[in-house]
Amino acid sequence: MPFLLDSFSDVKKELKKKMKKKSSGLLPCLSENDKQCIHHIREQTRQLNQNNIARTQAYFQFYLKHPEIHWALLGHMVSRNVGWNMTDLKGELLTKLLPERDQIAFFSFLERGSWLIFQDVYPQFLVYDLSVRCSQEMFHLLPHLSTSTFMETLWRYFWHSGDSYTLAIATVINEQSYLEKRLIQNNHFKNTVTGTVSLKMYDFLRLNNILFPYCEEEKREKTSLVGATSRHFTSLHERILFGKKLYSLLFQREKILAGVMKWAHERPHTGSRKDYWPDLFNDVNESFPRSLYKRRVKNCVLRKGAERLYSPPLKYAWPNTPHEDAESGDWFEDWHVLDYIHKEVSLNGEILNNYCKTLETIELAVMAKEALLLREEE
Template sequence: MVISHYEKKQIMIKSLLEIKEELKRKSKNKSSSFTELKLTKDERNLIHYIKEITNEFNVNNVTRTQAYFNFFLQHPEIHWALLGHMVSRNGGWHMTDLKGDLLTRLLSEKEQRNFFLFLERGNWLIFQDVFPQFLLYRQSLKTKKNLFYLLPYLNVSTFMETMWNHFWEYGNRYLLAIATVINEQSYLERRVVQNEHFQKTVLKTVGFKLYDFLRFNHIIFPFYKNGKGEKPELIGCTLQHFTSLHERILLGKRLYSLLFHKENILQDVMLWAKKHTHTGSRTDYWVHLFHHVNESLPGSVYRRRTKKCQLKKGALRIYSPPLQFAWKNINHPEAEKGDWFDDWRIVDYLIEEEKYTGGEIYEDYCKTIEKIELAIIAKKAIFLRRE
């Protein structure tokens, strides 16, 4: 039976109204609490198992990113697992950029480390929040029983309990994916973006403002156009205001639209992802421009190497190390407790907008690399004049 566009719209409106009413009730009764004393032995064992498996994969950006992808391959109905995988790849690339050819010439070692800890904390926090949800879903499928009443024992927001229950009943993949975008960005807001330590060491620093100004905050999805080609093409979006929760959620919705609203793009991205295991190095997608070995001589003067994402004649490739050679694994303190959900109006972000038709990022991405090269040269010139 084929469902018309009008019927789909009516089903979506009905779903949103049900979700809104449920979240309204929950926002009024936030004082209700859960205690592990109510759990059976099997339930406690399951929670312990989920936490163990999550910790096993939550070692660094590479292990997290691969875990998302493996889960999506097994459960393609959970769209966020692929979205999270591709965005987490970008997180890894941003981490290793801090030890690559370009940013090491603009940021001090202290700034590099602070930026890494900021990115790593966010990457770690998201995984330890979302992956237990995935494992509980898998167990629900296995037992053919809705187990999402256990989410509060895993410190997952009541918002997501509502959304998983809805998904279990209706199977709306879009709503669950966008709900996860909302959840993860809201979860990060107080723990990372509004965190006093990260405000002081990263977000309010000159280095971050330079990073933001140079627009080195692109999220890119490499793909093989029509399943062909040696050099992948890029689509993606640029985050304009990282500190804005609203902008981060809208970015997540645009990225979702890029991945899932065109079947050919989804298949082309998947083909690339299957062929290239994530290492954290940008050589994962462009070996013509990046190299995992530093070919530059220590202390050498930097000269322009690129134009329109192509190397100039005789120029060395840009050093982009794998994560394992750039940064050591971090032992994180426990995630801060507390449920971010306190306003049912957040449900408005679930409304499906017109399909995002953008995604052209090649030119902007190339210009960004050129801007950074010019900034390196300008910084060196200013330094020499002062001498």
Template structure:
């Protein structure tokens, strides 16, 4: 009979054992026809919904509607919205004036690969949980057949017995950030073509490090913003801490959670920033592409007589991508990652409005400085 994980102490013991054994290998078990069929169905469903950022983002939300105890599904939905906005920014009003077409394509491939990888890793976990609920028996022994880390098998088994959504959500953050580390962040191509470039440092400084959660303030239908700012994006440790802060922002603040959930229900994700601020962004280009750029923004409002900023929907910005199969291998080799599960003070007020407004104004100033520099060189 398998050992039941009733406490984090039990989890630690199992992870220590797995860490020593480097236990990620395909289990030598004979699958029944029903299990083989289930694996096929889950893979097929995952591929279908892993088409682009919009389909992934919506799939997370639909799953959360059915299983609200899986907190990461809503956190993933909100963060994935930001991924889509970052993708369409590359074809929007501002960044087309700062980045070359080649830089736009390379940066998109970086964002898209990470977004795709996370979905193809986490969504089969969700569907196995759904099957476990429907069959009233845990099915997590099948996770290795989807290439999912042995770390998550332990954490799903713990959740099945314990039912506490917090450790599972933080474990998923730990898993996804470590999963991305070698496949994207440490990938030689992306390190050279994206992370080490001047263009990325500019992009990272201006927008990529803001994670925005639109929400309705209590008693209002007007969209407010909460959020966090990423520091040291290339550090897996910092990304995990960011994930914990974002989790705290949603699930430790009932008003933000309720407001973000209701806002998400009312605003299907398109990838355009018009989704949350139609007063400032439009999915139709209102300005002349070759016209001289003039400052339009002050305190996140349009200056008098100015056109809104173009922010296209994803469907018009980028074509769907056929991805190569995910690289194999399990990242888990150190049980000390369990230290992230301890509920330390990571609470945050989420105040980001002023910082975000200043960022938009900085981008405009940079565009104008670049144009002035080009004119001097002519």
């Protein structure tokens, strides 16, 4: 019989106990029905984990079914941004700045992170959905799906408390901790992405904006944006706090939540930035391939007579990628990570000026690179 987790202090006690009593690695036997459930959950997760488009849609569909699971919407919106970052690598500007080797390295990094998170979190969602349908908790299945003992404890707490906020922030903690060794500290990605000059350039060009497009009643003709810029991406601490800020932006302002939901309903995710700003981006390339780049954007508006920026749909930019199985092991070692749940964060959500400057900075970098290449040819 699982320990009843009715309060947050119960969660703390349970996690302290689990830290002292390390698992032997032996899991209890499952019934035939449980085995079938696990097989179905794994298969469903595998089918939906083919690419960024499928994952992003799966998060949204789950949120529509279970709006009490806030992280599903947060995951959907962040996943849209990952898709835009992926297609930027094959879009108008970055193809002129980054060599193909770096484009592939960055895509592989984004795709691996996106794949890892989905194959960890989506089985948890399916176990919750199963619990709701059975009217009894089924969280004993989670260890068999390689879920952290931290999340198993927090799902049990959520089942009894209905505390959507705590579950969402716990999921942020879990997913970023899960990525730490498997992606950020992974030797391959250290050599190709996180420890490279290209990543420093990525930071310099401010390419780490997270945008939440939303519909405002008074601005029907154009999508509004809120968001934030991620700093120190290689710091686990900073990534968790950043996730909390994004959560507060989405769920602590009713107007923004309603506007984001309206926008997400009306705009299926394609990976092209045309999804939110069709007057600035197009999924068809309007420019001549060999012409020198001239500035086209000022304050996020096209200059007179300028072509829109090319932003391809994901299905044309990158093929589906096969993945090796995720590395085993539970990241949970210290119950003090619970402190993040009640740590105060603040975020005003102002992103437009920063984002407009980002586009202009990248344009200038493209023009500087082309001028340098011309000089070398002379």
